[in-house]
Amino acid sequence: MSKKIVIVGAGIAGLAACSELMKTGFDTEILEACNHPGGRAWSKEMLGIPFGCGASWIHGNTNNPIALLATQFHANVVSVDPEKFMTLDQHGQLISPEVIKQFNRKFDLLLTKSKKLAYQSQEDIALEKALSQYINSESFSSIELALLKKKLRFFEEYIGDSYEFLSARHWDQEESWPGDHCFLTSSYQPIINGLSKNCPIKYNTVVKKIKLHKNNVEVITENNTYSADAVILTLPLGVFKKNTVIFDPPLPACKQDAIDNLGMGLFNITAIKFPFSFWPKHVHAMFLAQMDNPPISTFFNLHHFIKEPILIGYSGGDNARRLETYSDKTIIDNIMRNFEKLFGHGIPAPTDYVNTRWSLNPFSYGSYSYLKTGSSPTDYDMMAQSVSDRLFFAGEATSSKFSATTHGAYLSGIREATKIKDIFR
Ligand SMILES: Cc1cc2nc3c(=O)[nH]c(=O)nc-3n(C[C@H](O)[C@H](O)[C@H](O)COP(=O)(O)OP(=O)(O)OC[C@H]3O[C@@H](n4cnc5c(N)ncnc54)[C@H](O)[C@@H]3O)c2cc1C
Structure with missing residues (x-):
């Protein structure tokens, strides 16, 4: 009789694991809390576009x-060119690419020195602590100070938390693949549809408890108990941190330590549609280097790629947490007030907008994991360790090489399915 494998979560990791196991005849089923697949790569038709x-x-x-899945499932992908980014100062004036390049070289040097300092110290230190020492002894022009402020916000927008929480030794551990960074104008939906097409998924099924026995595992939901030979858990780190799923017996102490050590970052998207574009249409992205803390300082320009007058804004860390305390309307009003400072009062009012709030999502409690001060890539390895060859763990927060990404999630699903095939075949 084929072995029964239950997978918790129909995000990319769960879908990858399920597809891989089904190829070799395992009796596989996914239990998913939401009414759709995709998890943190979910998309919905909004603003008249497939919105990620x-x-x-x-x-x-x-x-x-x-990228290979995008080709296989006919997703629309555009390459983004950093040479076509535009940075504006607080008066809405373009900062010259030469000034930015020069500043970036200076800043990268400070980052290298900070990492070295962290490794010379007895234990890991926060990136802020390391970096501040060098920043304080450098001299910066006023334009460089504005660029510095923007750079420091970059940590929030990219890693999901402020540099005061990041490990100076490991904050940049996450790896990309070579080649271009690409935006999916079709959203991830074609990939999610392609991966989930043949997967048996029970939606609206919130797992509450996992009971590990010698010869099987029980997965307990509000209305049912599922028995399986093995379970793959793809729960986001934020869900583990909140203890909303109970483990009986409790997870091993080393895994619990890894859950505590790693950080769960916050990264939100605020997309705004206008009747027409009032910003330069040819730029790929627009950055705002202002001293006065604009609500959002990074915007991706969809107009260039799909001719829709839509700006996609990104916020992260403390700034995103602060914005989450405001209503959508207040966030948009604040952004518009700042745009008026930069582009003048003749700009049009938005016709529509979308705003995400990932820290409030009860099935992720945040956006993606990161290496907090004192944690290390081995914490990710610990997250990936199986328990008694019955409980397996996949998802972005189990990937020491590719955490926080869809490719990390995908490969972790394949990794755990392969482990199960080796053990149970
Ligand atoms: C705003 C944002 C932007 C991002 N941008 C990018 C990007 O551009 N590129 C990139 O590579 N990565 C990006 N990421 C990260 C990427 O989305 C994730 O790393 C990846 O999708 C995680 O996949 P996963 O399968 O590990 O987890 P998830 O996609 O979170 O899947 C876990 C699933 O488990 C379900 N679940 C949770 N709790 C329960 C429960 N108790 N019972 C049953 N089911 C449960 C959830 O509903 C979810 O479907 C972004 C993330 C966010 C939030």
Whole structure:
């Protein structure tokens, strides 16, 4: 009789694991809390486009398994060119690319020194602590100070938390693939549809408890108990941190330590549609280097790629947490007030907008994992360790090489399915 494998979560990791196991005849079923697949790569038709509520990018398109899936499932992908980014100062004036390049070289040097300092210290230190020492002894022009402020916000927008929480030794551990960073104008939906097509998924099924026995595992939901030979858990790190799923017996102490050590970052998307574009249409992205803390300082320009007058804004870390305390309307009003400062009062009012709030999502409690001060890539390895060859763990937060990404999630699903095939075949 074929072995029964239950997978918790129909995000990319769960879908990858399920597809892989089904190829070799395992009796596989996914239990998913939401009424749709995709998890943090979920998309929905909004603003008249397929809108990615979570992942929308492929980080490096050469040999990246997600780029291969995009081709296989006919997703629309555009390459984004950093040479076509535009940075504005607080008066809405363009900062010259030469000034930016020069500043970036200076800043990268400070980052290298900070990492070295962290390794010379007895234990890991926060990136802020390391970096501040060098920042304080450098001199910066006023334009460089504005660029510095933007750079420091970059940590929030990219990693999902402020540099005061990041490990100075490991914050940049996450790897991309070679090649271009690409945006999916079709959203991830074609990939999610393609991966989930043949997977048996029970939607609206929230797992509450996992009971590990000697010869099987019980997965307990509100209305049912599922018995399986093995279970793959793809729960986001935020869900583990909140203890909303009970483990009987409790997870091993080393796994619980890894859950505590790693950080769960916050990254949100605020997309705004206008009747027409009032910003330069040819730029791929627009960055705002302002001293006065704009609500959102990074915007991706969809107009260039699909001729829709839509700006996609990104916020992260403390700033995103602060914005989440405001209503959608207040967030948009704040952004518009800032745009008026930069582009003048003649700009049109938005016709529609979308705003995500990932920290409030009870099935992720945040956006993606990161290496907090004191944690290390081995914490990710610990997250991936199986328990008694019955409980297996996949998902972005189990990938020491590719955490926080869709490719990390995908490969982790294949990794756990392969382990199960080796053990149970
Ligand atoms: C705003 C945002 C932007 C991002 N941008 C990018 C990007 O551009 N490129 C990139 O590579 N990555 C990006 N990421 C990260 C990427 O989306 C994730 O790393 C990846 O999708 C995680 O997949 P996963 O399968 O590990 O987890 P998930 O997709 O979170 O899947 C876990 C599933 O488990 C379900 N679940 C949770 N709790 C329960 C429960 N108790 N019972 C049953 N089911 C449960 C959830 O509903 C979910 O469907 C972004 C993430 C966010 C939030």
